[in-house]
Amino acid sequence: MTVAAGGAAGVPQPFVIEVADAALGELRERLSRAQWPAQPPGLGWETGADIGYLRSLCEHWRDEYDWRPIERRLNGLSNWRRDGIQFIWERAEPERAPTAAPQRLPVVLIHGWPGGPIEFLELIPILVGAGHDVIVPSLPGYAFSDPPAEPLNVEGMSAALRDLVAALGYDRYALQGGDWGAMIAARMAFDDPGSVAALHLNAPGVLPLPGDLADPPMTEAELAYAERARRWRLREGFHLLVQGAAPDALAPGLFDSPAGLAAWLVDKYRRWSDCDGEVERRFSKDDLCNFLTLYWATGTIASSMRLYAAEARRRWRLAPGERIGVPAAIADFPAEILRPPRAWSTRVLSDLQRWTEFDRGGHFAAFEEPELLAEDLLAFIDRP
Numbered sequence: 001m002t003v004a005a006g007g008a009a010g011v012p013q014p015f016v017i018e019v020a021d022a023a024l025g026e027l028r029e030r031l032s033r034a035q036w037p038a039q040p041p042g043l044g045w046e047t048g049a050d051i052g053y054l055r056s057l058c059e060h061w062r063d064e065y066d067w068r069p070i071e072r073r074l075n076g077l078s079n080w081r082r083d084g085i086q087f088i089w090e091r092a093e094p095e096r097a098p099t100a101a102p103q104r105l106p107v108v109l110i111h112g113w114p115g116g117p118i119e120f121l122e123l124i125p126i127l128v129g130a131g132h133d134v135i136v137p138s139l140p141g142y143a144f145s146d147p148p149a150e151p152l153n154v155e156g157m158s159a160a161l162r163d164l165v166a167a168l169g170y171d172r173y174a175l176q177g178g179d180w181g182a183m184i185a186a187r188m189a190f191d192d193p194g195s196v197a198a199l200h201l202n203a204p205g206v207l208p209l210p211g212d213l214a215d216p217p218m219t220e221a222e223l224a225y226a227e228r229a230r231r232w233r234l235r236e237g238f239h240l241l242v243q244g245a246a247p248d249a250l251a252p253g254l255f256d257s258p259a260g261l262a263a264w265l266v267d268k269y270r271r272w273s274d275c276d277g278e279v280e281r282r283f284s285k286d287d288l289c290n291f292l293t294l295y296w297a298t299g300t301i302a303s304s305m306r307l308y309a310a311e312a313r314r315r316w317r318l319a320p321g322e323r324i325g326v327p328a329a330i331a332d333f334p335a336e337i338l339r340p341p342r343a344w345s346t347r348v349l350s351d352l353q354r355w356t357e358f359d360r361g362g363h364f365a366a367f368e369e370p371e372l373l374a375e376d377l378l379a380f381i382d383r384p
Helices: 021-032 051-063 068-075 123-129 154-167 180-191 220-235 238-245 247-256 258-272 285-298 301-313 342-346 370-381
Strands: 013-016 079-082 085-090 107-110 134-137 173-177 196-201 328-332 352-357
Touching: 021 051, 021 258, 021 285, 051 258, 051 285, 085 123, 085 154, 107 123, 107 154, 107 180, 123 134, 123 370, 134 154, 154 180, 154 301, 173 180, 173 370, 180 196, 196 370, 220 342, 238 247, 238 301, 247 258, 247 301, 258 285, 285 301, 328 370, 342 352, 352 370
Parallel strands: 107 134, 107 173, 173 196, 196 328, 328 352
Antiparallel strands: 013 079, 079 085, 085 134
């Protein structure tokens, strides 16, 4: 990756994404040496990874996949870095003076794990075409941003992104996020409600627990959700346990082996998307390799997972009586990991103005259903 030379600290610098040919060659060479364990016939994804599928995916990654098209697409956008944070910054009115206020709310799109800015490539032009400036940061320690000096939790991520957006000259803006992006956006709204004009989230199940579940008493729907969430964390939330407790015990294997990286991440793209168990209904092989190469070429798998440990050690909890008070909207997709009822979410979001239920889409909503997400987001932030 290339950054423009010079520039004072705190000043955004143009940025060019350029993965070296040698790095891509080394990736192919490592894939050629991958060793695969035997798997009993018919087991498939039942124990976390279908070895046969992963082997065919890694052969495609080695022999047929080309990183350059997604790199060119990213470089076709306006890329910047500031104080180690890379971000896409597309302005609806590029000729507008930097000090002039935009006509419509700027929108900050925040990704999660195992995602990155490439999730938003279809969403960005829709929002810009509707007249909104769009800022898409790579979270610190993810994709094209530097790892922070020490792992950041959600509060630290909030501070870093609020500082970035303020440095770009915006004092009022909208936020959209899923996964960690939902949690970080919510924390930004909690920390600085005067700057956040609208909070639009998918993946509402990742938000902090309500500060009070007794007043009013939980409904039957809320009680059922709490039990579903408990079972999910025990049976399927294994990444929360290992990445929250010991990410650096897992990281060397994923950092050293692209096959290992694929095994760990592809399970999540399959398990969490609206694909009915067939990951390529939502992610083509090239799509999967784009995400995998993003983590491999930037060497960020370790630093990305440390967010889980940082938050586990200093978890954001709402105190009794505390709620997030900015105007909020929830986009509820049917294949989302955890889907709390609206009553539960209003215990966290005191001004929940919009709740939209969709008939398709999953955890990676911006990637899976960009048009649906854009329509709902614009209907909320452009409301009279």
